């Protein structure tokens with residue numbers, strides 16, 4: 102009978118317990134719920150963080166459907182045939198095109214550029230004249246004298262074995278302490294009628310008054326003497342100067358390293374009317390003088406051969422200045438693009454789109470014929486940029502060399518800057534690419550977008566399909582490298598070019614396949630990339646995310662870029678003005694392919710921010726795209742004003758150019774947004790001079806807590822050649838096997854301190870040069886990583902109309 106009573110009393114008991122303990126019960130329940138929720142959150146976060154794990158084990162891949170219309174015109178896609186190195190593209194399945202009619206094989210027509218005959222130097226007649234090298238030196242304590250006599254010995258022995266001996270005479274040596282300056286430095290010596298002189302000057306530096314100071318004064322006086330021509334030594338065949346100094350006491354050029362040799366080089370340029378035959382060589386007597394002098398000797402010998410063969414000093418950089426040259430001379434000609442993204446106002450590119458000679462809008466890609474702007478039906482493949490076309494001459498005037506009929510190469514302004522020791526582009530700070538070792542080229546001048554900030558689409562062809570006569574990859578490779586070397590050689594007389602960098606530049610180490618147009622448009626891009634790798638040239642390839650079929654089968658490059666010009670469909674349409682109707686689907690497919698292939702190569706998003714177009718309110722959108730493709734890196738750059746009518750008609754003005762602080766702010770927000778989604782990206786490095794900031798995947802590109810964004814290029818080539826085994830594994834026939842390498846296999850050195858976020862990104866070993874009147878009154882750091890220059894209190898960071906770069910080096 103007890104039980105019913107107890108049951109009856111239970112509600113009252115429970116009520117009593119509730120009343121007396123309700124606070125502790127409520128508190129305990131709340132704590133328990135919090136603990137459970139927190140644990141779930143933490144787990145979720147850990148799981149999310151591992152979306153980009155280091156793949157020790159097989160990685161999942163999604164099947165991406167390639168639509169038939171995405172496949173290149175006149176081709177059928179056979180990924181396995183193109184899968185030259187057995188990389189893992191098999192899992193990015195390219196579904197064969199349903200019902201795509203087989204066409205006849207594409208016509209491949211190689212075309213070698215007709216070699217331009219160089220004008221013989223008027224002053225030297227190779228059949229009748231001979232070259233007399235005169236070696237001048239000055240030495241106070243004997244070091245330069247010793248180097249000079251060794252130099253003469255080596256040069257003489259080279260001359261004695263070089264053919265024809267008759268045209269190159271045995272060198273004569275003169276100690277500057279014992280000659281009459283007027284015999285040699287007011288006019289060339291009066292010798293035999295067919296003897297022409299070539300001066301080589303070897304000098305130490307003394308920051309005290311010595312006989313060297315007298316020599317320098319003499320050169321200066323001769324130049325300024327109103328009775329004498331300002332360039333009385335133009336009759337010389339050429340000259341070259343080598344300086345000896347001591348870095349222990351004078352560590353940098355700014356602090357006086359070899360300053361007198363630099364002065365003499367400058368005065369000789371004026372007196373000879375710019376007859377510098379080889380860049381100024383500099384050697385540290387306690388370190389590398391011997392090696393530098395040997396390199397310089399080889400360079401001088403090459404110059405002598407050129408003269409002997411009637412080619413003079415080469416063509417030189419057009420417009421490299423007037424005879425009154427100085428260090429402030431700017432070698433960049435007005436229409437020099439500077440780099441892939443630095444855009445400069447130029448009348449040359451101020452061509453309206455409607456005037457573009459062969460702009461073709463293939464929005465009806467299914468048709469078998471297409472119409473040019475002249476409405477003429479064309480059924481046969483044509484040359485993309487025929488030699489006779491206005492496009493060819495416009496691009497040539499802008500400094501491009503056109504190879505065959507659809508490839509181009511151009512020397513970028515950073516390459517020139519690095520040759521002069523004035524700093525490399527951001528790719529040096531981030532990845533270790535020294536700009537003087539880098540070639541910028543494209544195998545396709547044509548593109549399928551008409552981006553508002555691209556100044557080239559006024560002159561370069563556009564189209565959605567490849568319907569041109571196709572040049573073979575070896576012809577392109579030979580053509581672009583030859584043209585690049587020729588352009589480098591043209592720099593040898595430019596003031597400030599350093600002999601050792603000039604010598605190094607004669608071996609291309611890197612290729613930026615990004616110049617203009619769309620490189621993966623070229624049907625043999627894989628073979629071209631393989632030729633580069635075989636020649637141990639690294640490849641940085643930038644594509645516009647409009648060609649998923651080609652991207653799916655691209656062989657792994659050293660670093661693969663996708664331009665992310667907007668975060669959503671509307672914005673992308675406005676910015677890129679794509680020719681493809683299904684541009685957004687193509688774009689998304691490319692992101693999925695990039696995700697699938699992120700363990701085969703380093704993948705990068707390149708964001709170009711345009712204020713008022715693709716910046717405000719788009720952080721979340723960009724984060725969505727990063728989450729979708731999981732690139733290893735995100736490079737964020739500010740657009741630079743291009744000033745073309747195309748840009749103007751798209752409503753782009755100077756107001757659209759973001760300040761560096763705005764870019765930095767954007768990047769910080771993006772980092773926060775990615776972090777909130779559990780994606781482990783952090784701000785790794787910056788290059789304030791080109792308004793560029795790098796975000797990287799912390800899980801993959803940090804080692805022992807330090808950023809490792811740099812690349813071990815030699816290791817990359819060794820992996821490519823199979824000298825070293827990679828560590829990328831996949832399940833093949835039910836078994837886990839090594840199938841290739843992964844980006845982690847060719848990580849380089851730690852990112853240098855000066856390149857890290859917050860330190861500006863300028864290599865302290867280079868010399869920072871400001872154009873006249875442009876040096877900021879004050880340079881200060883505002884917040885983390887933002888460099889703000891103040892000129893008269895006005896902030897001037899970012900590009901500005903008429904400026905090649907606001908923060909110059």
Ligand SMILES: Cc1cc2nc3c(=O)[nH]c(=O)nc-3n(C[C@H](O)[C@H](O)[C@H](O)COP(=O)(O)O)c2cc1C
Nearest residue numbers: 240241242243244245305306307308346347358359
């Ligand atoms: C008093 C003095 C001043 C010097 N000043 C400089 C200088 O300003 N910059 C430099 O690079 N080296 C400087 N040096 C280093 C010399 O250029 C270097 O030792 C050179 O090899 C000397 O050459 P010589 O033995 O042929 O005279 C200086 C050396 C001395 C003794």
Ligand code: SF4
Nearest residue numbers: 440513526536539541
């Ligand atoms: S990557 Fe090469 S081509 Fe591009 S800007 Fe730098 S140096 Fe020039």
